[in-house]
Amino acid sequence: MTTESTRATLTESPLKAVPAYTASELLGVMSARLLRDGQTVFAGVGIPLLAAILAQKTHAPGLTILFEGGVIGPFVEAGKLPPSTNEQRCTRRANMLVSITEVLLMLQRGYVDVGFMGGAQIDRYGNLNSSFIGDADNPKIRLPGTGGGNDIASLADMIVAMKHEKRRFVEKVDFITSPGFIEGGDSRAKAGLPAGGMFRVVTDLGIMGFDEATKAMTVVALHPGVTPQAIKDNTGFELPVPADVPVTEQPSDVELAILRELDPQRLYTA
């Protein structure tokens, strides 16, 4: 919590009109802005879902949301966020319900533009780990595993939203649960994944992309008040910040108001 409150305070200081927001809210707003109208987005629960709904309610009214439970084009009610993407709350006023396998096959068939998930641990090439902390044969922590993550990351252009911490941004993930660019270069296509791949990583510090040739992570924008040093301090590998890196526009009152209406109990935005 400390980091988040500090940053909120920081962004408040220059102009008193600037609203305070949590790191999660910042993540939600910045991620939402990456979604374009007319796209189809496969969204995980939590920040991804909040961001997708926020995008629908602001600049992307024609955004189609998919949930891995088998839900196509739902409307989630404010205050009724589902505990996972597999419960009836996810289906409210959807256009279509299909089986889990069918909704995942939509990814494989190419009907999905963007996969959008949270991340526990990520590395330089955008590989994600949600399976094991430590050695997979003798893990320190057994995490819940891939869920739809592996399929989404294998088959769609990915946006990942996560906290920017050194222990989460590592040189090499303990285990590749959901493949990014694997070892960089053309290793992803060579492994049998010619389509999709990491597009953006959104954190509370900035927005990261991937180099076209090497496929290594690089900063494409910093959030207001964040220094290149802050990136360095909070990343476990060398993450280049271009000299002329742009600064994102901070969350607006409208964006924050919508997020807070969606999640009044602050389940995902505390």
Place this chain on the structure above:
Amino acid sequence: MTTESTRATLTESPLKAVPAYTASELLGVMSARLLRDGQTVFAGVGIPLLAAILAQKTHAPGLTILFEGGVIGPFVEAGKLPPSTNEQRCTRRANMLVSITEVLLMLQRGYVDVGFMGGAQIDRYGNLNSSFIGDADNPKIRLPGTGGGNDIASLADMIVAMKHEKRRFVEKVDFITSPGFIEGGDSRAKAGLPAGGMFRVVTDLGIMGFDEATKAMTVVALHPGVTPQAIKDNTGFELPVPADVPVTEQPSDVELAILRELDPQRLYTA
């Protein structure tokens, strides 16, 4: 028509109580008797369907009928026989409707006991042709093709009901549309079809089975009044008739009455 009327007259002669019946009615009754209660039967339209309903209404009330249109466990109304197995009439009071692909996959999964079809041309090893008369590259007649026939014959135990004529019972079919035992012996399993295979061929002359080792067709019963010579005269290959071949019991009043109620316009039983 001549052959059928002749035979009907023949069977009438010994006892005046014996009802007259057509060759198609004989086929329907004799086929129905081969179906057992509790079985699942994939039935084609025409005689197979009539026979399956007849079996349901006599000795096999728990017979489950499948149609290739995607229909599981229907009740066909008397006088409302469908023109094919793909129209809504086939679905009346069914237990379940599925896609065509799903109902065919039931065959592949092993949920079907018996496939039951008509035949245009059959050979010694029970191979069926409904594609070409003459050479396939320069056919004398292009027939309608396999429909579900190939899949049914590849995956289920088969009963075929057809007229017994020399031009239909040939040494080698012009084209294998629906495989029987192919070239006999273990050639069927070797071709990739380890399950299913020809069980019985029912004609207006008798009931044929297949030798366990050679897989060649053999007579297992003759209909009342039919001589071994009649089999010989009407078959285009050597079809053995065992010396002690049993004779089938002729169609009963009840069986014929049910058939006629089902098909009052004599679409399939003329």
Place this chain on the structure above:
Amino acid sequence: MPREESEGVTQSYLDLRQKTRERDRSLRDKVMSLEEAAKLVDNGASVALGGCTASRTPMAMLWALIRARKTGLTVSRSIMSTEGDLLYASGLSTHIQTSWFSQGIVWGVSKVMRAYTESKRATFEEWSHMAMGLRYRAGAMGVPFMPMRSMMGSGVVDRAPGARTMECPFTGETLLLVPALNPDVALIHVQRCDAYGNAQLDGLTFMDIDIAMAANKVILTTERIVSNDQIRRHPDQTKIGFFTVDAVVEVPFGSAPHECYGLYEPFYSHMDLYAQMTAKDPDKGAADYLERFHYEPKDWADYLSRIGMAELLDAQRRGSGIYDD
């Protein structure tokens, strides 16, 4: 079959993805006329038809394509009935991929199909029924083939372009692999859908759901267009999703003289008339039929008028009969 020969049968994954990516898959109004929809089908395209035999045939859309004098289509369907004859006779297609092709069992072998195929003016490429279904399914799933266990050992498999056996790496069994079919366009007739293309089918769905997912473009004709609100009330009844659909055309009795589940059964007298017209001289009969019922009518209502009001009322009464008890 060596791999080179099966090229062109199955498209590469990146090509398929690219085609899909370029489509506007958003929730938007796609309502247009038959004539406008016909413009979405290019000469030479591969076209899959929904329905089966005389059920939910996209007859109105084919009628519009015939009137627009399209040519060179490769047309696939689970089973072909009279619409197959008309494809050949109109010049719309000389290449049909299906498992069975005739008017329907009660009418005997199609004289028109025979005339065109036996004279080699047209091709009837035969696959097993399940093979057709699994080719569409592979296309729907975004994989280049489906494994299956029929068609082997028959003459059908030898003439089916691209079908090939493999030894199963898990069991050592012999399996048949059939190539994915991702048609350029799918034509599907439904009971109802919304303006975006969310379609809810009643009764038999045939191969339509896989076809819609597999195709690179989908044209829906529908008995009626309903509100998106109505669709969203029962999202588990939506069988074809808007994201696959490129055009929506409202055409009442759009399958006539074939049936549309729960609404009308086949127009049997008209089917008899067709059989009669094509019995003696299939070429002339089919040409006359096309003239009278496809080229001459000023619009779809005129086509239905020519079939006849009494026929229509009878077909409709029988159609709704499925719900009588």
Place this chain on the structure above:
Amino acid sequence: MPREESEGVTQSYLDLRQKTRERDRSLRDKVMSLEEAAKLVDNGASVALGGCTASRTPMAMLWALIRARKTGLTVSRSIMSTEGDLLYASGLSTHIQTSWFSQGIVWGVSKVMRAYTESKRATFEEWSHMAMGLRYRAGAMGVPFMPMRSMMGSGVVDRAPGARTMECPFTGETLLLVPALNPDVALIHVQRCDAYGNAQLDGLTFMDIDIAMAANKVILTTERIVSNDQIRRHPDQTKIGFFTVDAVVEVPFGSAPHECYGLYEPFYSHMDLYAQMTAKDPDKGAADYLERFHYEPKDWADYLSRIGMAELLDAQRRGSGIYDD
């Protein structure tokens, strides 16, 4: 992986056919009690669970199996929630195959799952979500594998027994083949079915339809048993066919404390209680929970009473809310 190693992962076609042939697949009354149904599951069997996460979990059937002190099951499911913890803690299973295993995102990582897997008392065999679905689908289709395009390049594929890559004979692309999963028994909870096992599901179907087709035995628990007449009025709503079903058990609130679409949402306070009980000492917490809610209740109504009437009414009110507008 060499073929020998994948033996046992996929059964041979003739074995599968033989098992299916031996089943009584006729239309017959299959209604029985939870206790009777539990006898149909042998120790050591492979068991697939319908539903997903906290939805339509066959909780009552698992409750009956736990009370019957069954052991050694290999249990698979799309996604595991609290029922997975109880499988481990009761000794019902030490081997779970799934794509995700925790109580649910809002409660964090499952302490019980961690305790059992990190101490190697139990195995959590991880597959991608789609791989689980396609393994069931291959089983449902009667083929030994499904080709797919994910999981490659990850650590998941290296630890997934039987998964193997192939070069596509049509396109030259690299594909992953996942082995068919034909479980000995499937446990599926539905909103309604008839005495024969024709089940009509509302809302999300998850992987249940494929699971029912794939399994060699299916036990349905159902909120209520309806007449076969009612099923036959809307045969296109039947999602699981009687021919796959071996037992039907009527159990109201049979998924509690998980949800059943349109009838009740998850019992959140009870789920919180469970999380609280297992937070500090997962072993003791889970054992206490099992004692209080699984072993001690004299019957299913007593189990529900212990969860609480207010909880039940609240979950039911929220559940029916999906149809409010």
